[in-house]
Amino acid sequence: MNKEEYLRQLKEKLKRLPREDFERAVEYYEEYFQEAGEENEAKAIEDLGSPQEAAEQIIHDMALDYSKEPVKDVKSGMNAVWVALLALCAAPVALPLLLTGAVLIIAAGIVVWALLLALLLTGVCGVIAGPLTIICGFSVLTKSIPVFLTCMGMGLLSAGIGAALTYGIYLLSKAFLKWMLCSLAGLIRKGDKKNG
Secondary structure (H helix, E strand, C coil): CCHHHHHHHHHHHHCCCCHHHHHHHHHHHHHHHHHHCHHHHHHHHHHHCCHHHHHHHHHHHHHHHHHHCCCCCHHHHHHHHHHHHHHHHHCCCCHHHHHHHHHHHHHHHHHHHHHHHHHHHHHHHHHHHHHHHHHHHHHCCCCCHHHHHHHHHHHHHHHHHHHHHHHHHHHHHHHHHHHHHHHHHHHHHHHHHHHC
């Protein structure tokens, strides 16, 4: 096996990684072969192990790295969840048990995400309804001051509760995403202990 064949097989094994992670991993291995030089190509391939072993190690290391980093945004969080799932699928020993745990975590995640989305939409509706209620209050200002004041109070209350709920759901979503990543990383570590 030569460098080109090794890199082709490695790319095939890593193609499901998020684009940035894929490019970073492939770039590392290309640089590794460049530094080794053509004369040491066989030794470099021997040191790296098979493309399958290298891909499993890359995915495993990325999953653990993602679990240590704080979640910056939803995209990076979802990338981390995807890499963790790939790492779980690459674990040869105790795969059914680990996969069951991952499926349960993901199922719980889907349920919680649906609930968070519903609460978020409720908050957004409150933020939208607040100003509309205040505008309606101005339309009855000349007819009834108590109705105007009631509409103003209800509008401000609705906007305030909606804004607080929306921000609270944002914070809760970040915390839940972090919990999911830590749970999947824990499964990966358990798989490592059983392998080693």
